[in-house]
Amino acid sequence: MRLMVTGGAGYIGSVVAAQLVEAGHDVTVLDDLSTGHADAVPDGARFVKGSITEAGDLLAEGFDGVLHFAAKSLVGESVERPGLYWSHNLGGTLALLDAMRRAGVGRIVFSSTAATYGEPESTPIPETAPTRPTNPYGASKLAVDTALTAYAGLYGLAAVSLRYFNVAGAYGRFRERHDTETHLIPNVLKVALGERESVSLFGDDYPTADGTCVRDYVHVADLARAHLLALDACTPGTHTVYNLGNGTGFSVREVVEVCREVTGHEIPAVFGPRRPGDPAVLVASSEKIRRELGWEPGHTTLHSIVRDAWTAIRS
Numbered sequence: 204m205r206l207m208v209t210g211g212a213g214y215i216g217s218v219v220a221a222q223l224v225e226a227g228h229d230v231t232v233l234d235d236l237s238t239g240h241a242d243a244v245p246d247g248a249r250f251v252k253g254s255i256t257e258a259g260d261l262l263a264e265g266f267d268g269v270l271h272f273a274a275k276s277l278v279g280e281s282v283e284r285p286g287l288y289w290s291h292n293l294g295g296t297l298a299l300l301d302a303m304r305r306a307g308v309g310r311i312v313f314s315s316t317a318a319t320y321g322e323p324e325s326t327p328i329p330e331t332a333p334t335r336p337t338n339p340y341g342a343s344k345l346a347v348d349t350a351l352t353a354y355a356g357l358y359g360l361a362a363v364s365l366r367y368f369n370v371a372g373a374y375g376r377f378r379e380r381h382d383t384e385t386h387l388i389p390n391v392l393k394v395a396l397g398e399r400e401s402v403s404l405f406g407d408d409y410p411t412a413d414g415t416c417v418r419d420y421v422h423v424a425d426l427a428r429a430h431l432l433a434l435d436a437c438t439p440g441t442h443t444v445y446n447l448g449n450g451t452g453f454s455v456r457e458v459v460e461v462c463r464e465v466t467g468h469e470i471p472a473v474f475g476p477r478r479p480g481d482p483a484v485l486v487a488s489s490e491k492i493r494r495e496l497g498w499e500p501g502h503t504t505l506h507s508i509v510r511d512a513w514t515a516i517r518s
């Protein structure tokens with residue numbers, strides 16, 4: 204297929220672009236490099252620097268589908284600057300969808316998030332759980348999901364939203380490289396690398412077994428593979444939502460401990476207050492995508508996820 208990958212110079216988009224090229228697809232990356240890196244675009248993919256709000260001319264060249272990663276995705280920033288998130292994530296995506304419609308591009312796989320659910324009533328979280336986002340980032344992604352349902356019903360768009368839980372690990376040289384890094388595993392590994400003296404851990408008074416937040420970490424290579432399955436499964440007139448996680452929760456303390464074991468570094472950690480907006484436990488039920496698309500994560504241990512991140516960050 205001839206495919207456009209928006210945000211393909213970023214962490215997850217670059218891994219998906221690499222797997223698409225490996226699978227023989229013709230890949231064009233559209234990225235404004237606001238948080239991505241031109242050298243993250245895989246060999247064999249074409250790179251166009253630009254915004255999703257100006258995708259019309261490019262799409263008019265003729266594409267079979269779009270994999271849409273480009274977004275603002277910092278929860279804390281979204282609380283401080285909600286307008287930026289609504290205009291960038293919702294406004295930007297609506298502009299992209301309208302450009303797709305004009306160009307006759309009828310297939311999209313969208314990066315949604317566990318943040319659409321907010322504080323869950325129970326875990327693991329299925330796709331049928333209530334969606335009550337607790338921050339503008341999650342709300343803007345949920346709004347896009349809602350728009351996709353409408354566009355599928357109205358214009359026959361074939362759409363899949365993948366709701367990622369905590370994405371981690373690396374795929375060869377493709378790894379997380381954010382100038383503003385908010386994610387736990389890369390921040391812990393920066394200490395082992397000698398870039399920081401200690402890692403700050405946010406809260407030890409949560410109602411969990413060891414008092415720290417529990418998350419479901421999914422390997423970026425497994426996550427990327429789900430995009431290829433979703434692309435094939437896209438059905439005109441239908442919008443389908445799938446959760447993506449391993450289905451196992453690890454606490455912040457457990458993550459730090461695994462990072463210590465993998466790196467052999469003592470990794471000093473300093474506990475501070477809770478980070479606003481962090482739910483205590485987020486664990487996915489990914490039964491639906493396993494059942495319907497046959498997705499199976501290959502990396503089910505936190506060790507193998509951290510090991511790949513550690514190998515990539517040192518190369």
Ligand SMILES: NC(=O)c1ccc[n+]([C@@H]2O[C@H](COP(=O)([O-])OP(=O)(O)OC[C@H]3O[C@@H](n4cnc5c(N)ncnc54)[C@H](O)[C@@H]3O)[C@@H](O)[C@H]2O)c1
Nearest residue numbers: 210212213214215235236237238239254255273274276370
């Ligand atoms: N990393 C996670 O754990 C996680 C979890 C859930 C959902 N997501 C979603 O997955 C997607 C990718 O996340 P990531 O961690 O790879 O982020 P990232 O910041 O590494 O990648 C986003 C890419 O999009 C580009 N971009 C941003 N706005 C753009 C625009 N208007 N036009 C063109 N390009 C633009 C950036 O330059 C960057 O290369 C995002 O939509 C994010 O919300 C990520």
Ligand SMILES: O=c1ccn([C@@H]2O[C@H](COP(=O)(O)OP(=O)(O)O[C@H]3O[C@H](CO)[C@H](O)[C@H](O)[C@H]3O)[C@@H](O)[C@H]2O)c(=O)[nH]1
Nearest residue numbers: 316317318368369385386387390403404405416455478481
């Ligand atoms: O330096 C850090 C970074 C994180 N944490 C803690 O580690 C846990 C995981 O935090 P991350 O920032 O790595 O991940 P989140 O669970 O906050 O975020 C993930 O899930 C969200 C949905 O809730 C969004 O989708 C987001 O994009 C995705 O990365 C949280 O308890 C957080 O407080 C720390 O203690 N120290």
